[in-house]
Amino acid sequence: MEYLEFELPLKELQDQYNKACKLGEDNDVDVSETCQQIKDKLEAKRKEIYTHLTPWQRVQMSRHPNRPYTMDYINAICGDTFLELHGDRNFGDDKAMVGGLGKIGNQSYMFIGQQKGYNTKTRQYRNFGMASPEGYRKALRLMKMAEKFGVPIVTLIDTPGAYPGLEAEERGQGEAIARNIYEMAKVKVPIITMIIGEGASGGALGIGVGDRVFMLENTWYSVISPESCSSILWRSWEQKQIAADALKLTAKDMKKQKLIDKIIKEPVGGAHADRQKTFDTVSKTIAKTYEELKALSPKELINQRMDKFTEMGVYNE
Structure with missing residues (x-):
């Protein structure tokens, strides 16, 4: 431990x-x-x-080395019914973004999410959960496939951000994320989004446009990480705790600002303290939410989804 x-x-x-x-x-x-x-x-x-727990401590909890990752949730929820799908049919297969078909009960879902590694070797293999453009294009391909066959979509967010490397920018990182946001708003099947760890920047939002957006209790969701915010404002990571407070990035802050729909309570000690209980809670939440959404027509789904996101924030025309 x-x-x-x-x-x-x-x-x-x-x-x-x-x-x-x-x-x-x-x-x-x-x-x-x-x-x-x-x-x-x-x-x-x-x-x-x-x-x-302070906001910074919740950030630490979201990064706990024992915390379950996307494939842990998928394997626990779907068992041997999960079939992983690979590649964006354009450039390659991004190991930081995983996806495929799986079942909860008798209902099929398209699961998509960022995957981190468990040790040095697998962290490098998964690029620390930071997806490249081909990862977001793979995600979009799977969403379009789900839409074609009328399969609801579940996205599991856990990333420190999209990969910022030169090669990612050369292959159109910004366009890939923007395209996903644009296309997800128009998908004709239900989209259920779960933030299970870190939800940083456009890297998270690239698969985060959902009809229902949930956050586990000890996760965070923000335009920037506390460390990066501190380095920009104070030229040092030492003020990361102050930055975490100021960013209002916890699940409670997100719910208060009406940026998410519900907080999923974790076992005392975090999701890793009782993994099975966490998996069961997430599985039941997905199934219950789909039962609420499946009654809506494609037009109603799209209208509600677009209204949900356009009502966020304050702006003047």
Whole structure:
């Protein structure tokens, strides 16, 4: 089990609990009362920490190395019914963007999302979840396929941003993201969007135009990361906590600003603390939301989706 800096008090109590229990076993001594006292302290401290997380701490939670990624959700929700589809039929197959057909119950869905790696090798293979233009074009191809066959779309967002490399810009990164936003607004099947980790910039918005947009409790959604914001304003990453507060990037902030539809509560300790419970909650949310959306005609879906996004923000004509 890995711990973040603000979780270290939990590690100390957990170590005390483990040592006390082992001491009792090794010496055949009844330490049940002591173990229970430590366990109670551990539970109280866990509730205290996770009930009062700062925006920066939630950003850290969204990046927790044990947190489930897109393929973890897909494999847990769909099991062996998932069929991954590859390539944009133009340039190549972007490993940072995954997608394919899968089932929840008897209903088929087109799942699309960014995938991060679990170690140094797979992080490089997945390009740290930063998609290139071919990734967004692959996503759009799969959306068009879903539309053709009347299959609802589920997008799972978890990216620090679109890949900013020179080769990505040469292949039309900005155009690819803009095209996805434009085309998603007109897709004739329901689109359900889940932010399961980091939701940064156009990299997230490139697959983020949904009829319903949900955020897990310990995720963030913003035009820029706290570190990048800090480096622009203060020429240093040291002010990232102040930037996180100012950006209003948490799920609670997004809901207050009416930029998302609902916050999905996570188990105490984060999505990784009880993966199965998180997977079940996400699966049920997808199925329930589709039941609400499937009654709408394509025209109603498109009109509601476009109204939803055009009403966001404040502007003068």
